[in-house]
Amino acid sequence: MKRITLRNIVLLTGLILTGCSKKSSDVTAFIQNSSRPSGETIASVNKKYFINKSDFINEYNLQIDQLELADDKARELRNDNENQEKYLDEVIMQYIVFDKACKEKITEEPVFLTYLQLVMRDTVYQYYLKKKIFTGIKVSEHEVAEYYSKNKEKYTKNFGSREEAEIMQIIKNQKFKDAYFEYLGSLKEKAVVERKRINE
Structure with missing residues (x-):
């Protein structure tokens, strides 16, 4: 799954709070308001965007x-x-570019608004499924031992906590994959979908 940034989630929250408005000014204003000084500020950009330490962490x-x-x-x-x-430097650079883009009214371009809708749909999709499925997956010691016994050749004789954690992650990812398709299938069965062929 793709990486999700907090700014993506903030942006989506802004869209939801504004009724998923297509007005770029609403989105821009929300992001500006969401970065007002609060708590311990560790950086600011153009005296307009303030990065809070707890939010950054x-x-x-x-x-x-x-x-x-x-x-x-x-x-x-x-x-x-x-x-x-290094990551803080990256965040600062993103705000610098964001501010410049807003001044040039990039956020008012129709293509940008279409892209924004795509990001919103995709990010909600990923975040929801990860929260709904992945966070609830558990791996038992028996499952780790069973996997190890079947894949001993992949590991050194000095099997330790690092290797155990790696195996747990492998099993967890496989469980997520299985549960992912099962859950999507159950949702699709319950959904009312009407569609036509694109080129009819």
């Missing part, structure tokens, strides 16, 4: 979650100060 951790790493590797990245600083 939440976004940084969310990005790591999207990578679906083993727990120990995820913890290592969460505590990597240098990587956090």
